[in-house]
Amino acid sequence: LHSLMDGLGIGVAFQIDTAAGWMIALAVLTHDVADGVNTVSLSLAARSEAAARRWLVLNGLAPMLGVVIGLAITIPSTMLAPLMALFAGIFLYIGACELVPRSQSLDPRLRTGMGTLAGIVLMLAVTHFAH
Numbered sequence: 001l002h003s004l005m006d007g008l009g010i011g012v013a014f015q016i017d018t019a020a021g022w023m024i025a026l027a028v029l030t031h032d033v034a035d036g037v038n039t040v041s042l043s044l045a046a047r048s049e050a051a052a053r054r055w056l057v058l059n060g061l062a063p064m065l066g067v068v069i070g071l072a073i074t075i076p077s078t079m080l081a082p083l084m085a086l087f088a089g090i091f092l093y094i095g096a097c098e099l100v101p102r103s104q105s106l107d108p109r110l111r112t113g114m115g116t117l118a119g120i121v122l123m124l125a126v127t128h129f130a131h
Contacts, residue, residue: 006032007063009087011070016080026126027091032063 006028014021039059043052075083103112 001062003032003035003059003062004066004069007066007068008070009066010063011067011072012075012080012083012087014067014071015075016084020084023123023126024087027123028063032059035059 010021010025010028013024036056036059039055040052043055100116103116106112
């Protein structure tokens with residue numbers, strides 16, 4: 001469901017404009033790489049290699065299905081901004097309240113903070129060059 005929602009966010013972003021769609025797609029893609037690594041690691045620890053492959057394929061197909069759904073449904077233009085704000089709020093909450101504190105608890109050294117800063121700089125660069 002989580003990966004399906006990622007894809008839905010991409011589809012909605014492309015309805016706003018192409019640059020927004022590509023920025024959201026890049027953010028989701030980088031997130032999904034880490035998500036895939038986690039999925040495989042947990043599946044291998046708890047199940048068989050075949051189960052890990054099935055979960056990885058499902059995890060890879062779900063965002064694509066979400067994109068198709070997001071592009072196929074017509075969203076009224078008055079709803080695009082509130083929907084993007086909703087997705088932004090979800091991503092901000094996950095990042096600020098879950099990922100950053102968890103990464104700091106696992107490795108409170110400077111390199112963890114620098115990794116967060118590098119991600120911010122990367123997305124600023126993508127945003128700058130997309131416009």
